[in-house]
Amino acid sequence: MGEIDEGPAIAAPPDTGVMPEGSRCGFVALAGRANVGKSTLMNRLVGAKVSIVSEVPQTTRFPVRGVLHRPGLQVVFIDTPGIHKPRYRMNEEMVRLATRVLREVDLVAALVDASEGFGPGDRFVFDLLRQARSRNLLVLNKVDLTAKENLLPLIDEASRTGLFEEIVPVSALTGENSDRLQAVIAATMPAGPPHFPEDMLTDLPQRQAIAELIREQVFQQTRQEVPHSTAVIIDLVEPAEGGLIRIHATIIADKESQKGILIGEGGRMMKGIGTSARHQLEEYLGSRVHLSLWVKVKRAWRDDRELLRLIGLPVS
Template sequence: MFFIKSGFACIIGRPNVGKSTLLNQFMGRKVAIVSDKPQTTRNRILGILTTEDAQAVFIDTPGIHKPRHKLGAYMTRLAQETLEEVDLVIHVVDASVSPGTGEEYILEQLRDVSTPVLLVLNKIDLIKKQELLPLIDWFSKRYDFQNIVPVSALTAENLDKLRELIAANLKEGPFFYPAEMVTDQPEKFVAAEIIREKVLHLTREEVPHAVAVVIEEMKERENGLFYINAVVYVERDSQKGIIIGRGGRMLKEIGQLARQELQAILGNKVYLDLWVKVKKDWRDDEAVLRSFGYE
């Protein structure tokens, strides 16, 4: 007999362990921005993977960490609230980094969670095989994981095994989304995230964490061209100067890279009008956070 299965899987972990890279590998395309900066993901990202008989809906949460400002508290709360809403929790760790207080903190958050938890030891392409056993032993002594799977999200090593374990946790039932749908994120959100990703790649130190991107206007004109008016918000005048760059060169490069990717996604030419504004200490202002979409 032919059964259809479906379910939700939440991807959690410390900042910068490869959660978004893992989600993008599952999807075979980018649905979450990727950067070497911690705390890249700020909103739950839905990736919807549908096969002939199964649909897995992946939620990529912000990295769980002890918050230092109201934005950090929002991000951590978002991740924690997701844990009881799903059929499976996928806890991703960086196998190339020795576990410590950060991992202890996450395991403590999982203590009262009834949802099954898979442990994914990511970035095994960066370590020797003999380094895996002590790592597995460390985590096994601290939490009763349903399974432990070493993978490399970057090279896709052992992802087939992980897919099998995820499929085993799906429940018999109808698809939640149309089979052709790959994400629930609207075009404005995707555009803002792509612009923010380019800022993350091109800037350093405190600047990436102080950036928010708001799409003021996005519409397709009669000639098929997409017009996008976007504002990059920062917290300090000095940060504004860095993003604009000498003679506007940095802002121009951010715009060029973002426009190229947006054109590939939208399938049309894009006119990107990019501005930089200062909103002092916006990460600690609840009203501003709400206006930026961090509810």
């Protein structure tokens, strides 16, 4: 007693062989093809914006953890990159990381877009689940976009795969039925002490979260190939006079023509991205932000290991 214990930041529970009574904690992967609403659902379940969202497929580039805290229960959700056919090393890594997560969790919540039905991309995900031998739920997302009777054939086909313990229709966008999904997930969590401290919603490092919020605006405001061929690097985050936080970031583009689009006529696109990103960053950091953005061209960066590591994709 009285001595400072320099143990790990997240202390392990005392090894008494006895769990705190009724305490449960587990890891749940949100998986599926790109754009089905995995990140939207994670933010809904965690009750905070942890992972970025856009209309553009392949928004999420690495697994992002978000933590749900309830009395006696902690659920660590892992939002994964959408499963897709990779054309660049970056995309190979995205799919590799998402696939690996399936084997590392207590439960996989596989998502499909119920308004589109099952396609080859979804069936490919089902095959991955079979290979991973994971425990799975199926989430039929985007039910706000489809009539209830369209769900029955999907439920029927999904049941016949034998892969899913439960099939839950939800709308991540409106929140419809997300309470029921949360209850179903909670019921499957194993006994165990909480993994993260009570006030921790994500373990994403701050610089990476800042880069993600800027990238979200690039994804929301540009079209076609431009978002996919763009990365964000944080050059500086520092406190400045008047309680401001100064942030310098570089948007990397693949080609000169994309740099032109990112800057826009008279700098209009850059201004739009910068203003919206600054609002998001101010909300996230709880402080006024001075944001300076630059655009640089780095050809074939999506095949460049060093750059991929810099943006948080651990290349194998």
